[in-house]
Each structure stands twice: as C-alpha cells, then as structure tokens.
Amino acid sequence: MSAYADLEKRFRRLSGLAGAEGVLHWDWAVMMPPGGAEARGEQLAVLSGIAHELITAPDLGDLLDQANADSDQLDIWQRANLTEMRRRWAHATAIDADLVEALTKASTECEMTWRDAREANDFKMVEPKLTRLLALVRQKADAKSAVLGLSPYDALLDSYDPGTKGARVDQIFDELRQDLPDLLARVLERQAEKPAPQKLVGDITPENQRRLGERLMEVIGFDTNFGRLDVSHHPFTAGVPDDIRITTRYKDGDFVESLMAVSHETGHALYERGLPKDWRGQPVGEAGGMSLHESQSLLMEMQACRSEEFISFIAPLIRDAFSGEGVTWDFENLHRTYRRVEAGLIRVEADEVTYPAHVLMRTDLERAMIAGDLRVADLPGAWADGLKALLGVMVPNDRDGCMQDIHWYGGDFGYFPTYTLGALAAAQLFAAAHASDDSIAAGLGNGNFKPLMAWLATNVHGFGARLGLDDLLTEATGAPLSTAAYKAHIEARYLS
Amino acid sequence: MSAYADLEKRFRRLSGLAGAEGVLHWDWAVMMPPGGAEARGEQLAVLSGIAHELITAPDLGDLLDQANADSDQLDIWQRANLTEMRRRWAHATAIDADLVEALTKASTECEMTWRDAREANDFKMVEPKLTRLLALVRQKADAKSAVLGLSPYDALLDSYDPGTKGARVDQIFDELRQDLPDLLARVLERQAEKPAPQKLVGDITPENQRRLGERLMEVIGFDTNFGRLDVSHHPFTAGVPDDIRITTRYKDGDFVESLMAVSHETGHALYERGLPKDWRGQPVGEAGGMSLHESQSLLMEMQACRSEEFISFIAPLIRDAFSGEGVTWDFENLHRTYRRVEAGLIRVEADEVTYPAHVLMRTDLERAMIAGDLRVADLPGAWADGLKALLGVMVPNDRDGCMQDIHWYGGDFGYFPTYTLGALAAAQLFAAAHASDDSIAAGLGNGNFKPLMAWLATNVHGFGARLGLDDLLTEATGAPLSTAAYKAHIEARYLS
Numbered sequence: 001m002s003a004y005a006d007l008e009k010r011f012r013r014l015s016g017l018a019g020a021e022g023v024l025h026w027d028w029a030v031m032m033p034p035g036g037a038e039a040r041g042e043q044l045a046v047l048s049g050i051a052h053e054l055i056t057a058p059d060l061g062d063l064l065d066q067a068n069a070d071s072d073q074l075d076i077w078q079r080a081n082l083t084e085m086r087r088r089w090a091h092a093t094a095i096d097a098d099l100v101e102a103l104t105k106a107s108t109e110c111e112m113t114w115r116d117a118r119e120a121n122d123f124k125m126v127e128p129k130l131t132r133l134l135a136l137v138r139q140k141a142d143a144k145s146a147v148l149g150l151s152p153y154d155a156l157l158d159s160y161d162p163g164t165k166g167a168r169v170d171q172i173f174d175e176l177r178q179d180l181p182d183l184l185a186r187v188l189e190r191q192a193e194k195p196a197p198q199k200l201v202g203d204i205t206p207e208n209q210r211r212l213g214e215r216l217m218e219v220i221g222f223d224t225n226f227g228r229l230d231v232s233h234h235p236f237t238a239g240v241p242d243d244i245r246i247t248t249r250y251k252d253g254d255f256v257e258s259l260m261a262v263s264h265e266t267g268h269a270l271y272e273r274g275l276p277k278d279w280r281g282q283p284v285g286e287a288g289g290m291s292l293h294e295s296q297s298l299l300m301e302m303q304a305c306r307s308e309e310f311i312s313f314i315a316p317l318i319r320d321a322f323s324g325e326g327v328t329w330d331f332e333n334l335h336r337t338y339r340r341v342e343a344g345l346i347r348v349e350a351d352e353v354t355y356p357a358h359v360l361m362r363t364d365l366e367r368a369m370i371a372g373d374l375r376v377a378d379l380p381g382a383w384a385d386g387l388k389a390l391l392g393v394m395v396p397n398d399r400d401g402c403m404q405d406i407h408w409y410g411g412d413f414g415y416f417p418t419y420t421l422g423a424l425a426a427a428q429l430f431a432a433a434h435a436s437d438d439s440i441a442a443g444l445g446n447g448n449f450k451p452l453m454a455w456l457a458t459n460v461h462g463f464g465a466r467l468g469l470d471d472l473l474t475e476a477t478g479a480p481l482s483t484a485a486y487k488a489h490i491e492a493r494y495l496s
Numbered sequence: 497m498s499a500y501a502d503l504e505k506r507f508r509r510l511s512g513l514a515g516a517e518g519v520l521h522w523d524w525a526v527m528m529p530p531g532g533a534e535a536r537g538e539q540l541a542v543l544s545g546i547a548h549e550l551i552t553a554p555d556l557g558d559l560l561d562q563a564n565a566d567s568d569q570l571d572i573w574q575r576a577n578l579t580e581m582r583r584r585w586a587h588a589t590a591i592d593a594d595l596v597e598a599l600t601k602a603s604t605e606c607e608m609t610w611r612d613a614r615e616a617n618d619f620k621m622v623e624p625k626l627t628r629l630l631a632l633v634r635q636k637a638d639a640k641s642a643v644l645g646l647s648p649y650d651a652l653l654d655s656y657d658p659g660t661k662g663a664r665v666d667q668i669f670d671e672l673r674q675d676l677p678d679l680l681a682r683v684l685e686r687q688a689e690k691p692a693p694q695k696l697v698g699d700i701t702p703e704n705q706r707r708l709g710e711r712l713m714e715v716i717g718f719d720t721n722f723g724r725l726d727v728s729h730h731p732f733t734a735g736v737p738d739d740i741r742i743t744t745r746y747k748d749g750d751f752v753e754s755l756m757a758v759s760h761e762t763g764h765a766l767y768e769r770g771l772p773k774d775w776r777g778q779p780v781g782e783a784g785g786m787s788l789h790e791s792q793s794l795l796m797e798m799q800a801c802r803s804e805e806f807i808s809f810i811a812p813l814i815r816d817a818f819s820g821e822g823v824t825w826d827f828e829n830l831h832r833t834y835r836r837v838e839a840g841l842i843r844v845e846a847d848e849v850t851y852p853a854h855v856l857m858r859t860d861l862e863r864a865m866i867a868g869d870l871r872v873a874d875l876p877g878a879w880a881d882g883l884k885a886l887l888g889v890m891v892p893n894d895r896d897g898c899m900q901d902i903h904w905y906g907g908d909f910g911y912f913p914t915y916t917l918g919a920l921a922a923a924q925l926f927a928a929a930h931a932s933d934d935s936i937a938a939g940l941g942n943g944n945f946k947p948l949m950a951w952l953a954t955n956v957h958g959f960g961a962r963l964g965l966d967d968l969l970t971e972a973t974g975a976p977l978s979t980a981a982y983k984a985h986i987e988a989r990y991l992s
Contacts, residue, residue, distance in 0.1 A: 016542030019535060020516055023523055031527070035722035036739025039515060042777070047514030050546060226531035243532025281538070 003066035004074060007085055008282060010054060015281040017051045019240045026238040026245045028228045043414065045104065052100060055092040064089060065183025075332065077276075080466040081284035084162070088283060091159055094147040095140050105139060106133045107411035112283060114290035114409035120400040123380050129411060131376045134369055137413050141370055153370045156414030161289040161421070163468035166367070169417045172424065173363065175358050175483045181390075187341050187353050187494040197336035200329065202322035203322075208249035212321040213248060213262040216314070220266050220300065220449045222246075227269060234348075235261040236270035237297075241280065244269040255322065256337060257349075260301055267300025268293060270453065288465045288472060290415065294422025295429060296460065302352045302423070303430035303489070306453060311335050341494065343391040345400045353490055354391060359420040361386035362405070366413045421481065428485035429460065432477035499562035500570060502729045503581055504778060506550060506559075511777040513547045515736045522734040522741045526726045541600065548596060551588045560585060573715050573772075576962040577780035580658070581899060584779060587655055590643040591636050597638060602629045603907035610905035617895040619876050627872040630865055633909050637866055649866045652910030657785040657917070659964035662863070667915045668857065668920065671979045677886075679983065683837050683990040684848050693832035696825065698818035700745045702746035708817040709758040710746060712810070715943045716762050716796065723765060730844075731757035733764035733793075737776065740765040751818065753835060753845075756797055763796025764789060766949065770957025784968060786911065790918025791925060792956065798848045798919070799926035799985070800948060805941035807831050837990065839887040841896045848919065849986055850887060855916040857882035858901070917977065921969060924981035925956065928973035 001009075021044060028040050064086050071079055095103075110129040113143035117126035141152035148155050154166050214229055227244035239245045245333055246265035248258045271293060277286025287293045304310055312331055318331040327333070339352045347358040374382055383402040384395040397402040407415055433440055439451040459476040470480040477485075497505075524536050532877060560582050567575055591599075594865035606625040613622035644651050650662050710725060723740035735741045742761035744754045767789060775781025781788045800806055807826055815825040823829070837847045843854040861878055864870035870878055879898040880891040891897040903911055929936055935947040955972035968974040973981075 013542050013545075017546075020520060020539045023520055023536075024516060027519055027523060033721055033724055035719075036736070039736045039738050039776075040519075043512045043519070046509050047516060047566060049509075050513075165600070178598045222532075225529055228527070228529055240532070240535045242535050244531060280535075412807045454894070492579055 002073075003063045003070065004078060005084065007060075007063050007067055009080070010057075010060070011085055011283055012281045014051055014054055017047055017054075020049050021051075022063075022238050022240065029232045029236070030247060041108070048104070049091050051090060052097070055089055056097075060089055061093070064251070074378070075464060077279065077284060081279070081282050084283035084465050087158075087162055090148055091144060094144040099136065099139060099143070103133075103136050103411060106136050107409075108428065111406065111410045114403065114406070118403045121397050121403075123398040123403060126403070126409065127376055130379075133409075133411055134376055134407055134413075137411055138370060138372070141413075153414060156370065157417065159468065160415050161291045161418050162465070163470075164289070164291065164417075164421070168364065168470075169421070172421070172481065172483060173360055173417070176420070177360060179483070179487060180353075180356060183490055184341070184343070184353055184357075184391075185385075187490065188343075190495055191341055192262050194336070197340055198328045198333055200255075200322075200324065200333070200337065202319075202324040202329070203333060204253050204255050204322045206252060209250045209255045209258045210319050212255070212318065213259060215260060215317065215321075216262050216305075217246075217266050219314075219449065220234075220263065220270070221449050221453050222266050222269055223273075226273065226435070229262065235265055237265045239272070241272050241275055241277075244272050255318070259318075260305070260338075263305040264297045264301035267297035269295035270300070270456075271461055274453075274457050276462055276464045284466055285464045288463060288467060289469060290418040291421035291425060291469050292460070292472065294418055295425035296456070297458075298352075298423050298426035299430050303426055304444055304449070306338050306493075307441070307444050308335070308449075309441050311338065313445055313447045339493070343393050345387070345393055345395065346404055348404075355423065355492065356420045357390040358387075359416050361390055362416040366408065366416060367407075370413055421469065424483055424486045425481055427489040428477050428479075428481065429456075431485045433459070498569075499523070499559045499566065500574060500578065503556075503559050503563055503578070506553075506556070507577075507581055507779055508777045510547055510550055513543055513550075517543050517547075518734050518736065523529055525728045525732070526741070526743060532588040536606065544600070547591070552593075553587055556585055557589070557848060573775065573780060573962065577775070577778050580779035582960050583654075583658055586644055587640060590640040590651075595632065595635060595639070599629075599632050599907060602632050603905075607902065607906045610899065610902070614895050614899045617893050617899075619894040619899060622899070622905065625871055626875075628910075629905075629907055630872055633907055634868070635864060637909075649863050649910060652866065653913065656911050657694060657787045657914050657965065658961070659966075660785070660787065660913075660917070664966075665859065665917070666979065668917070668979060669856055671911070672916070673856060675983060676849075676852060680837070680839070680849055680853075680887075682988065686835055686991055693836055694829055696751075696818070696820065696829070696833065698815075698820040698825070700749050700751050700818045702748060704817050705746045705751045705754045708751070708814065709755060711783070711813065711817075712755060712758050712801075713742075713762050715810075715945065716759065716766070717945050717949055718762050718765055719769075722769065725758065731761055733761045733768070735768070737768050737771055737773075740768050743852075751814070756801070756834075759801040760793045760797035761847045763793035766796070766952075767792035767957055770949075770953050772958055772960045775960055780962055781960045783960060784966060786914040787917035787965050788956070788968065790914055791921035792952070794848075794919050794922035795926050795952075800921055800940055800945070801942050802834050802989075803937070804831070805937050806943075807834065809941055809943045810837060826935075835989070839889050841883070841889055841891065842900055844900075849990065851919065852916045853886040854883075855912050857886055858912040862904065862912060865904075866909055870991075918963065920979055921965065921977055922980045924969060924973050924975075924977065925952075927981045927985070929955070 018356050024040060024044055024047070032040060064082070067082055074082065106129070110126065113126045113129045117123060127174065129164045133338045136150065141156050144150070144155035145152040148158065150158060151166060157164055157166060157169070210229070217229060226242050227239065227246065230245065230247050231249055232247035233249065235248045237244065237246045246262070246269050248261040248265065250258045269271065271287060275287065276285050311334055315329070315331045315334050318324070318334065343354050344350060347355065350358055361383070365379065365386065366372060369376070379402050380398050387395055433452060433455040437451055437455060443449060443451045460472065463472055467475060473479065473481050520536060520540055520543070526535060539681045560578070563578055567578065570578065602625070605624065606629045609622045634648065637652050640646070640651035641648040644654065646654060647662060647818060653660055653662060653665070706725070713725060713783045722738050723735065723742065726743050727745055728739065728743035729745065731742070731744045733740065733742045742758070742765050743769050744757040744761065746754045767783060772781055773782065807830055811825070811830050814820070814830065837849045839850050840846060843851065846854055857879070861870060861875065861882065865872070876894050883889050883891055883897070929948060929951040933947055933951055936951065939945060939947045956968065959968055963971060969975065969977050
C-alpha cells in the first residue's frame with residue numbers, strides 16, 4: 001500500500017469516528033433524557049481520545065512526508081486531500097495529551113458554570129473558570145503558533161477556517177467598521193418613514209410551524225430520505241451528507257424565528273448534501289471551513305428566503321398554514337416583518353444590517369484576550385463599551401451582555417469572525433449567481449430552487465475543502481472576498 | 497498501576513465504545529432516515545473494529561495472567577470482574593480479524609437479502625447467503641470450541657449466556673418436551689369451556705396507546721429522567737443504566753400488543769437501572785447474560801402485569817385511556833383477552849403456554865445446523881415438520897415459517913434457548929418473591945411495584961454479572977433453574 005493510500009484508510013476511520021460523535025452530540029441535544037449526561041460525556045471522551053490517538057500516531061508524520069515526496073503521482077484532489085490531512089495532523093500534534101485533557105475538562109466545567117451564572121445573571125460566578133480556561137486556550141494558541149508558523153490568534157482561527165488570517169479579517173472588518181454606522185443610520189431613517197410591521201395573529205401553534213417548516217425544506221430541496229427536522233434549545237445542523245439532522249425551536253404564537261431558522265439550517269444541510277460524493281469520508285470531501293458553511297446558510301436565509309420573489313411565493317403558504325386572515329397576512333406586512341432592522345442587545349436575534357457590529361465587537365474582544373491585553377475581569381465593561389460604541393445600545397446586565405453566547409465559555413475563541421465573513425460571502429455568491437442565470441430569481445418567485453441549487457452545486461458545494469474561502473470566491477465570483485456585494489445588497493434591499 | 501487496575505481502565509474504555517454503539521443502533525432503528533444506512537454501517541464497523549483491536553491487544557493476555565496471579569489481593573467483585581474480562585477476551589481472541597470481517601460482511605448481506613426474501617416469500621433467494629453465513633458461523637464455533645474447551649454449540653451459547661451449557665439446556669428442555677403437550681391440551685380444553693374474549697372497541701389511537709404506555713412505565717417505576725419510550729419496527733431495549741431507551745409499536749385499534757411490549761421492555765429497562773452502581777463501566781457491572789435479562793422482562797410482562805391483581809388495577813385505566821364503554825371493558829373480558837392461549841405460527845405473537853414449543857424447535861434446528869446434521873436447503877421442511885410435531889400447526893409458507901425470525905440471518909445461533917430459560921427463571925423468581933413477601937401481590941393490586949422491585953433489586957439486579965443463571969437462582973430461590981415453577985404457574989393461572 002502506498003503511503004497516500006494508507007493515509008486515506010486512516011482518515012476514513014477518523015471520519016467514521018467523527019460521524020459517530022456527531023450522532024452522539026445530536027442525540028444529546030435533541031433526544032437524551034437529562035440523566036444520561038454523565039455517561040454520554042464518557043462515551044464522547046472515549047471517542048475523542050481514540051481519534052486523538054489515531055491522528056497523532058507516531059508514524060503518521062512519516063507517512064505524510066512520504067506521500068508528499070510522491071505527490072507527483074497524485075491528482076489535484078488527492079494533493080488537496082493530503083494538504084488538509086497535514087493541516088489536521090499539525091493542529092492535533094501541536095498540543096500534548098495533557099493539555100488536550102486539561103482543555104476538555106476546563107471547557108466542560110466552565111460551560112456548566114456558565115449556564116448557572118447566566119441564569120443567575122452573575123458574571124463573578126463564572127469569572128474564575130473562564131480565567132482558567134482562557135489561560136489554557138492561550139497555551140494552546142501559543143503551542144499551535146510555534147508549530148504552524150502563525151500568530152496565536154491566527155492559529156485558533158485556522159482550526160475553524162483553514163487559511164484565513166487575522167490580517168485579512170482586519171482588512172475586511174475595518175471597511176465594515178467605517179461604513180456600517182452610516183449605512184445603519186440611513187436604513188433606520190428610511191424605515192421610520194414606513195409603517196411598522198403589525199403583529200400577526202393566527203393559529204400559530206408549534207405543530208403548524210413544524211408542518212410549514214417541513215414544507216419550506218421540501219420547497220428548498222431537502223430530501224427527507226436523507227435527513228430530518230427536530231427541536232432543540234438552539235437551532236443547529238449535524239450529521240453526515242446522507243443523514244443530515246437539522247433543528248429549530250418553536251415559540252407559541254410567533255413563527256418568524258422558527259421558520260427562518262429552518263431556512264438557515266437547510267442552507268447548511270444542502271451544502272453537506274452537495275459535497276463531492278467521490279470524496280466522502282476524506283478530509284477534502286468535507287466543507288471548506290466555517291465561513292463557507294455560514295455563507296451557505298445565510299445565502300439561503302438572508303439572500304434567497306428574504307428576497308421579494310420568495311416572500312411573494314411563500315406569503316400565501318404562511319397565511320394558510322396558520323389560518324391567517326386579513327391584511328396583516330399580506331405580502332407587504334410579511335415583508336416588513338421579515339426585514340425589520342433594529343439595533344439590539346442579542347446577536348442571535350439581530351437582523352442582517354446590525355449583525356456584523358456584534359461580530360466586530362466580539363472579534364476585537366477575543367483578540368485582546370488571546371493577546372493578553374484584556375483580562376476576564378474586565379470583560380463585562382469592555383463589552384458594554386463596545387456595544388455602546390458600535391450600535392449605541394446600553395447593556396443592562398451581563399446575562400444579555402457578555403454571557404449571552406456560549407462560545408468562549410466552551411473554549412471557542414477564533415470562531416466569531418466566520419459569521420460575518422460568511423454573511424459577506426453569501427452576498428457575493430448570491431450576486432454572482434443572479435448575474436449568471438436569470439432563471440434563479442424567477443425560480444425563487446415560483447418556489448423553484450433548482451436553478452439556484454445547480455449554480456451552488458457547481459460553484460461552491462462540489463469543491464469540498466479543495467478551495468479555501470478566498471480561492472473559492474475568486475473561482476466562483478471572479479474576485480476574492482470583499483464587502484462590496486454585502487453593501488450593495490443592503491443598499492438595494494433597504495434603501496432603493 | 498497494577499495489572500488489575502490497568503485492565504479496569506481498558507474495559508472502561510470498551511464500555512464507552514459499547515455505549516456509543518448502542519446509541520448508534522438505537523438511532524438507526526428509531527430515528528435515522530433511510531438514506532443514512534450506509535454511513536451508519538461504516539461508523540459501526542469503525543467502532544466495532546476499534547473495540548476488537550482494544551480487546552485483542554497483544555499485552556492483554558499477560559495482564560490477565562498477572563492480575564490472576566495477584567488475585568488474593570482482589571475482593572469478590574474484582575475477582576468476578578476479572579473472570580468476566582477473561583471470558584470476553586477469550587471469545588474475542590479465539591477468532592482472527594479476517595474471520596471477524598468475513599462474518600460481519602456475510603451477516604449484513606444475508607440480513608439484507610432476508611428482508612427481501614421474506615417480503616417475496618422466497619426462501620431460495622436467501623438460501624445461498626445463509627449457507628455461506630452458516631459455514632462461517634460454524635468456523636467461528638469450531639475456533640471458539642478449541643480455545644474455550646466447550647463444544648462448538650456451547651461456545652456460541654456461552655457468548656449470550658455465560659456458563660450455560662447445551663447439556664443443561666437439554667435437561668430442562670427435555671422435561672418441557674415431555675410435559676408441555678399434555679399441559680397445553682388441558683389448558684385449551686378448559687379455555688373452551690369459557691366464553692371467548694370479545695373485541696374491544698374504543699378510541700384506540702396510537703397516541704392514546706402511547707399515553708397509557710407511559711403511564712404504565714411510571715406505575716412500574718421507570719423514571720423518564722433516565723430513559724424514554726419510542727416507536728420501532730420491533731420492540732427492544734437499548735442504552736446504558738442512566739439512559740435506557742425502550743420501544744414499542746402501535747396497531748391502530750388494538751392496544752394489547754403495544755401495552756404488553758411496554759411492560760416487557762420496562763422489565764429489561766429496570767434490570768439495567770438496578771445494576772450495581774459501583775461497577776458501572778466494568779464487565780461485572782453488566783447483566784448476567786441474556787437468560788437473566790429475559791427473565792426480568794418476562795417476570796414483568798407475564799408474571800406481574802398479567803396477574804389478576806394487576807389486571808384489576810389497570811382495567812379502569814385502560815378503559816379510561818380509550819374512552820371504552822360497556823361490559824367488554826370490564827376486568828373479566830380484559831383478563832380473557834390477555835390470557836388467550838392458541839397454538840400459532842409466529843413466535844413473537846405466542847402466549848406463554850405455547851411459546852416454549854417455538855423455542856424448542858428452533859433450538860433443535862440450530863444445534864443440528866451447527867453440528868452439520870441439517871443443511872440450509874432442508875431447513876424449510878424441517879421447520880414445517882417441527883411445528884407440526886410440537887404444536888400441530890401447519891406451516892403455509894416460508895415467510896411465516898423459517899423466515900419469520902431475524903436471528904440466523906443475522907448470524908445469531910445459540911440465542912434462542914435464552915428466551916425459554918428466561919421464562920422459566922421468571923416463574924421461579926416471581927414465586928420466590930411472592931413467598932418471601934406478602935406485600936408484593938397486594939402491591940400489584942394497588943399499582944405499587946415498590947415491594948416487587950425491592951426484592952428484585954436485592955436478589956437479582958444488584959448482582960450484575962457476578963452470578964450466572966443457576967448460581968443466581970440458587971442464591972435467590974434456594975434451587976437452580978427448573979421447570980417446576982413455570983408448570984405450577986401455568987397450572988395455577990389456567991387450570992385452577
């Protein structure tokens with residue numbers, strides 16, 4: 001067996017383990033009775049421990065070198081696969097088993113405490129645990145930095161979004177920082193000239209929302225032979241390409257959030273479904289990073305499903321689903337409901353105009369924490385200052401301030417930028433798709449997503465992890481990522 | 497670290513892997529969309545491959561020897577744990593990796609073909625696959641026989657029911673073979689003197705059945721903080737002690753089967769819940785074999801939940817659950833409905849009087865197949881002859897004949913005897929429980945299972961795998977397994 005073939009065999013095994021972990025996590029969030037948490041934690045620790053042993057096996061570095069030496073016998077996909085294997089191996093071997101274990105323990109403890117602290121609105125409760133966790137994350141970042149030849153923050157970022165650097169994020173975020181306040185002010189001014197959306201009253205039960213959600217998935221093109229929709233505390237997508245699990249949550253009497261979550265997660269799901277079939281079970285057959293993943297969910301949610309064309313199509317379906325009556329259920333009011341812009345406290349509730357401000361602030365704060373320039377004790381104040389500066393919003397308490405997101409309390413630093421990189425990529429990809437095929441917009445108006453999905457299959461999904469964010473955008477849209485399409489989209493949707 | 501401590505660590509890891517496999521199997525049967533089968537098969541193959549590597553690690557035999565040499569430092573539980581570790585190791589190392597792989601492949605293929613062949617009622621379709629699979633199972637039995645010092649069939653039996661031998665099964669089954677025909681004839685004669693049960697008509701929807709099933713679980717003592725009830729094609733119990741998943745299935749308009757399946761699976765579940773807490777994650781902390789497991793489900797289903805006392809208690813709850821009206825919903829008719837005896841074709845639909853005949857016949861056939869005395873091609877005829885001889889029933893087709901059960905087609909030979917050993921043990925344990933505590937029967941009449949569960953906790957559940965079938969029965973009832981209590985039970989329930 002050649003070194004490369006041996007590597008494929010090993011990474012196929014790792015993919016099986018990762019798939020198993022995915023089912024265990026999904027089940028935890030969706031099905032598991034509360035008493036099962038401890039045993040499930042042990043099962044997951046066993047699986048991740050074995051996966052870590054497999055990828056840090058003493059001979060794996062040699063195999064990578066050997067395969068690299070023979071890489072002239074590999075095709076473009078195999079070479080990209082080998083590159084992605086090496087990246088994963090470098091991340092895994094950069095930190096020793098003791099640090100892995102300490103990080104797992106500290107994240108679990110901090111996340112558990114965070115739940116209580118958030119509930120009690122008491123940041124002091126979680127401060128020591130987050131301080132300890134941050135120290136370990138910085139250790140990890142330093143260790144990876146040395147091995148990967150990246151700055152500590154870039155080393156963290158690279159594990160979520162291969163190849164994306166902090167300097168590139170700065171370049172893009174600085175533009176947003178400059179342009180967003182004016183854009184937001186203009187949008188709000190224009191919005192104030194129009195009537196506010198009126199509350200929708202009807203038979204908006206969870207069951208009716210579920211049925212409409214499943215109809216929406218079907219319209220977009222989700223085949224329930226290969227996945228399912230369930231309920232969880234926070235919406236998410238999990239699973240493998242032929243078995244994709246998406247979730248949403250239902251508020252009795254309000255369908256707006258649940259339905260948009262379904263469109264968002266269906267975007268993630270269809271990306272997974274469209275990944276290259278020939279490369280299933282190999283690193284290059286997986287998604288090309290979290291920014292691209294988020295671009296696919298936001299393209300579906302923000303670009304396609306809030307387009308005028310699609311809202312015209314879905315408005316009568318929504319009215320029927322909830323036995324809605326009267327003028328509030330017409331296109332105009334639905335349109336306003338789905339496009340309300342408002343500077344607020346909570347990231348996950350933010351609209352597409354104010355959302356980037358939340359991410360900019362978090363990115364600043366986490367970079368300062370990783371650099372050692374911001375202490376955990378000073379986080380609540382820095383958060384409040386940040387939100388006031390960027391959105392003019394006062395933070396009334398830490399529960400809705402620096403304790404609102406799970407990421408840092410679970411040890412995830414370097415993830416936040418991918419949300420906004422994804423939003424920008426979504427706008428850029430959608431614009432390119434539109435420009436290349438007239439039938440896409442027309443299709444959305446008829447509930448026919450096939451033209452859009454065909455474009456995405458060729459230009460995004462089918463690449464797997466072969467191309468990173470900028471390379472894929474260059475290939476698909478003719479230019480690397482920029483803020484231009486996003487700003488043009490906001491102008492067109494809210495100011496034209 | 498001592499050799500014994502090292503072994504505990506390794507077997508804890510194996511337990512985590514087995515727990516993960518359990519979730520994956522449950523999800524497959526209950527939640528997974530059909531398209532996920534191939535990926536799930538790969539995930540399970542990876543996990544079982546890793547588990548096989550861990551238990552056949554080259555140094556594990558030495559560790560077992562070393563721990564054995566130091567066994568004077570171990571307490572009774574640790575020694576029993578060590579014995580069970582060695583048994584598992586011996587089973588795993590007896591067959592080489594190539595045979596394991598060939599068996600996995602051949603069972604999967606045969607089982608898949610069986611589904612189609614059964615559907616098409618065409619035994620010829622599956623005959624070659626079953627022939628090939630049987631050859632491999634015989635190879636496995638021979639290999640285990642050599643290592644374990646057991647006959648080939650006993651070596652298979654031992655993997656489901658540690659320590660139980662074919663000669664012991666013969667002894668017990670020969671008694672049944674002798675006594676059952678007369679017992680059945682007398683039961684049917686007596687039954688013919690009474691009115692037949694009348695069909696129950698009411699609002700017997702799946703949803704109402706589910707609600708009543710959950711109520712029944714609650715009455716028996718199942719805490720839904722530590723488990724859940726779902727639907728699957730065949731009822732089963734899976735999971736770990738703090739996260740037990742049971743399933744049933746609903747026939748619209750007929751609750752008898754679904755409700756009894758719930759009581760049966762709840763019996764399995766409470767055995768798991770009651771296993772010794774101090775030994776979680778270790779072999780000795782698991783159940784003491786499949787016969788004991790079945791004794792706990794049948795004790796609940798056949799002994800407790802079909803007792804006069806309990807039917808009196810549950811009759812009004814059943815009537816209310818289905819908005820039943822009139823005399824058919826009274827105790828008398830329910831009682832008759834739940835105790836109908838009838839010689840039939842299908843094992844899983846059989847009553848407690850005719851069930852053993854199905855098992856006797858299957859045990860004869862599988863022993864002959866393993867011994868090389870019965871060819872697969874001759875199975876349909878042997879099946880038809882067997883059922884006619886034992887129950888006087890004619891087999892109209894192979895679908896409802898030798899293709900009705902999945903076991904052999906999935907490679908499980910040596911499992912069938914445990915159903916009837918379990919039924920006999922259930923009767924013997926229930927009689928001993930009754931004799932030792934008057935409040936048990938009284939409790940069943942009030943829907944109070946606490947006295948019964950307390951007796952089972954002390955006398956069965958708490959032993960884990962420390963005692964095998966006969967040793968546990970001797971400890972709990974004063975005598976090893978016999979047919980006496982079962983026959984007395986049938987006499988008392990159907991002939992007194």
